[in-house]
Amino acid sequence: MNQEHVQQLEAAIQAVAQRKVTNFYFVACGGSLANVTPAQYILDREIEIPSAAYSSNEFIHRSPKALGPSSVVITCSHSGNTPETVAATTFAREKGALTICLTNLVDSPLWEAAEFKLHYNYAPYGEALRGEETSMAILYRLVFGILQTLYPNEKYANAISSIENGLHGVYERNKALTLEAAKAFGRNYKREKLIYTMASGINYSVAYSFAICLLQEMQWIHSSAIHAGEYFHGPFEITDFDVPFIVIKGLGETRPLDDRAYDFCVKYSDKTILIDAETFDLEGISPDVRPYFTNLVAGVVLRQYAQHLSEETGHALSVRRYMWKMEY
Amino acid sequence: MNQEHVQQLEAAIQAVAQRKVTNFYFVACGGSLANVTPAQYILDREIEIPSAAYSSNEFIHRSPKALGPSSVVITCSHSGNTPETVAATTFAREKGALTICLTNLVDSPLWEAAEFKLHYNYAPYGEALRGEETSMAILYRLVFGILQTLYPNEKYANAISSIENGLHGVYERNKALTLEAAKAFGRNYKREKLIYTMASGINYSVAYSFAICLLQEMQWIHSSAIHAGEYFHGPFEITDFDVPFIVIKGLGETRPLDDRAYDFCVKYSDKTILIDAETFDLEGISPDVRPYFTNLVAGVVLRQYAQHLSEETGHALSVRRYMWKMEY
Incomplete structure (x- = not known):
């Protein structure tokens, strides 16, 4: 894994570990919402702390009552420019929540809006891209990193190692298998x-x-x-x-x-x-x-x-x- | 309001009030899931206790980690016979959750599965039915009753009075308006x-x-x-x-x-x-x-x-x- 990604992840995970978290929110739009929702599924099954996923504008306008300083809000926008997701991040941060963003674009509005920032790599279809540097890999690395820090467990260590060592090959082999x-x-x-x-x-x-x-x-x-x-x-x-x-x-x-x-x-x-x-x-x-x-x-x-x-x-x-x- | 409905609601609301509730789950299938989901929206906006809505079989198989004796699980099936919803109610009750069902059919499998039972009325399209006895009215009466008991507030009292005194006329007038x-x-x-x-x-x-x-x-x-x-x-x-x-x-x-x-x-x-x-x-x-x-x-x-x-x-x-x- 890219050392910059590792450091960004470590900072975010440590920040989560230092809070008494009462809820996790995953917030994004469209394809990015679809990307972050599986993390909510994992938390729902693994821990008792409640979590939920929202489309960004629904999150802002619905304004869940439980959103506050003990919340962790994880947002994602590929371009880093999705206005609703930038606004949702700002909204959550103003409510005192710990905000973590995922984006392909460093220094984008989303990058500026969030307290903790995770960059991921991207390449057009068919071009070289390491599986462990994609948006899903970074998200999973974050989520299993949080789980492993809060509730150390062999399963979470296995998940992290699977992302870092197994995912890229799995992607490549299954693309070939299903061509x-x-x-x-x-x-x-x-x-x-x-x-x-x-x-x-x-x-x-x-x-x-x-x-x-x-x-x-x-x-x-x-x-x-x-x-x-x-x-x-x-x-x-x-x-x-x-x-x-x-x-x-x-x-x-x-x-x-x-x-x-x-x-x-x-x-x-x-x-x-x-x-x-x-x-x-x-x-x-x-x-x-x-x-x-x-x-x-x-x-x-x-x-x-x-x-x-x-x-x-x-x-x-x-x-x-x-x-x-x-x-x- | 029908006195039987009032007594059923009162028993369920008092049971909720006597627990230290850490989460609410709304569980049903298809049209019944669509019916109960608005209650989750209301709780999401009104209180900090987390809530979520699931399709019945997803609820059972996903098996949220937070489901347990401090959960309230509200299930709904019109016929009272939807196998997944009956199973979800039994599953939740076995986990120690407080279970409340809504159904049109007294003594149905769902009625038997849940600890607290709420009957609602139904009539085929065009036949007489009191608005305050429909599934949505009973659900709203339950939810605002819980809110009013836990966090007494004029707004919740107004909601209850709106269901009991206003809803029927509103339904009739808007049907006429949009015919x-x-x-x-x-x-x-x-x-x-x-x-x-x-x-x-x-x-x-x-x-x-x-x-x-x-x-x-x-x-x-x-x-x-x-x-x-x-x-x-x-x-x-x-x-x-x-x-x-x-x-x-x-x-x-x-x-x-x-x-x-x-x-x-x-x-x-x-x-x-x-x-x-x-x-x-x-x-x-x-x-x-x-x-x-x-x-x-x-x-x-x-x-x-x-x-x-x-x-x-x-x-x-x-x-x-x-x-x-x-x-x-």
Whole structure:
């Protein structure tokens, strides 16, 4: 790991350890919100201190009563310029909360707004990038670092070591493993006007991110992320032979929800696409924390699916009609 | 208010008051989850004790670490038979939590599973039903009753009095006020294959419920509930002149999010349908709590929209192809 990243993480983790924390808030917008939400899932399962995830503007306007000097607020914006997330960070800091930001851009408005600052690396699709320096790796390193400091435990040490030593190889190997499937997805689904996504537990936010960022935003394809447990209480009635669903199956505790949703979906939709964490090569990720890493791998795998969909539709993932082009 | 309901509520509220509560969980599936989620919003804004809402099976399998004897778990199932919600109630009770259920069916499995039981009334669309005896009224009466007992305050007393004395008239008057708009919606949108919904804050769950229950489940129309703040971070790129959006504008703290989303949406979609709480007749609801009641009225208004959509599509709201017809 890059020494600058290590020092930034250490400073943030020590600051958290020195407070009597009563709640954690994860706050961001869109794809960045999807990125930070898995950390809330991990805390929800691991510790009794409450945590919650909010879209930045909802956080500010809702103004949770419990937000205050004993809160830790973790915000994320790739550009460091998302106005709502910068405002949410300032808002939280004014309330006395400990603020930690993640961003790709040092010295950005978000960087200035937060008390503790974590930089992560990024590279355009296909260019070299170390897995342990990505946004998700830095976030996980922060969260497991906080857990390990507050409640030392072999599992948390294993998670940290998995990020630092295993994640990069896992990303590369699973991209290679799923390349042909990604190409087939692009060929077979390029005419679709709507593709649903479905998942549960820690993977739900990957389904959300694929629906709102890759499909709606970058391909102008209609979508909705359906929670695999909620599917049976309304959405499943929309299932038909020609309605496409991407179903993500995780590992561990919430997999039974994914299994059930997939089993139903594949029976009635001829266009059910399965992303199954059981088929991932997770060598290098400690077995006791693998369920917490499936979403990271599913995200990388699906990013490749989007790439090949885009190549087949001829609609580049970089094309926008509104975003960054006007005031809104 | 029905004396049986009053006694059930009083018993549940006193039980909560006698515990040192460290967290509240609201747990249900589909439309019932959408129903209970606004209570989480109210607690989030009003008190420092943390609260969260989960789909029942996610709750069980995620198994939040903080769930225990100092938790209050409020579950809801209309039929009282939803297996996941019955299981979630049993799961919570086994963990020592105080369990309170809401259901239309006395002596149902859910009724048996929970320690405290709240019955609510229901009537098919168009038949007589007292507003203060509906599921939302009983839930709100519970939540404001808990708040008033723990933190006595004129606002909470006003909310309780609004439910008991104002809600029924508000429902009836707003149904009458929006009848022509509901008919026009049915006529104008009967050919649509996809209709998005959008809202924020306490109204988000109305958008969710309309998307998954009324549109997907009961009309087989594709849909997704978009959070008005998230709209600008992905979903808005799908906006086009012929893409329908139902936008709900609330009152109070999160209305700026709704205003912004509506202003953008109406500029680029010729099919933007506005449900605006500012046009509701809220006489009888105390002004200091009106933002917390807009979702109840929006729900009743949209139920009427669905009715008239159904009359125009010829697809009765009672038709199902999978639900209750097979094992799943």
